Amino acid sequence: MNSTTLQLRYDAGDRDFSSLRLVEIELLKLNFSDADFSQSDLRQSRLGRSHFSRSNFERSNLSESLLWGSDLREANFTAAQLREADLSGAILIGANLTGANLVKASLCGANLSHANLSGAWLLEADLCSTSDQRTDLGQANLSHADLSYAHLNGAILCNANLSHAKLCRADFKKDFHPGGFTTLLSGANLQGADLSYADLTGVDLSEVDLRGADLTGTLFDQASLHHALMPKGYRQS
Secondary structure: OOHHHHHHHHHHHOOOOOOOOOOOOOOOOOOOOOOEOOOEEOOOOOOOOOOOOOOOOOOOOOOOEEOOOEEEEOEEEEEOOOOOOEEEOEOOOOOOOOOOOOOEEOOOOOEEOOOOOOOOOOOEOOOOOOOOOOOOOOOOOOOOOEEEOOOOOOOOOOOOOOOOOOOOOOOOOOOOOOOOOOOOOOOOEEEOEEEOOOOOOOOOOOEEEOOOOOOOOOOOOEOOOOEEOOOOOEOOO
């Protein structure tokens, strides 16, 4: 099936595109909101700046696909394959990414506020803020997610749930260049998180909950820990 046929079906009222093989399809700047692409093969497709709000991509394969700048708010990516996908600048507010594979994916400048990434794999993922747009993970659910070696410089993680997340060697450090952003983790839940050898230089960690967290070799130089709950349960002054 090509993009023209797909668009004609959508315009005629069809929303069921599940279990289709659409490898390398191009759907740029189009509207496929509320469509069902579950269990479809969309590898290496170009889907940039399109509208997929509330669409269903559950268990779909979107590895190496381009979704930059697309509207994906409240979309369902449960257990989807998004390995090395480009989601930079995408709107993922309230999206469900539970158990999704985002290994080495680019999410620079994406808006993931209130998104559910519980159990997602974000190993070596790039979530750095750009010069003109911050990566927003505020109030996102990242419990049990694997963010080992992830780049989170300048990201907003205020009040995010990172309980029992793997953040081994993750890079949160502030960008000290002129105009650079401080990574914001204030109020985040980091109970039981693995922060071993993570770089939190210059990060705002005020009022975070670090009870039971692994801080082996973690760098806190110039970080703010005002009123943070430390691993053994005492409150930092």
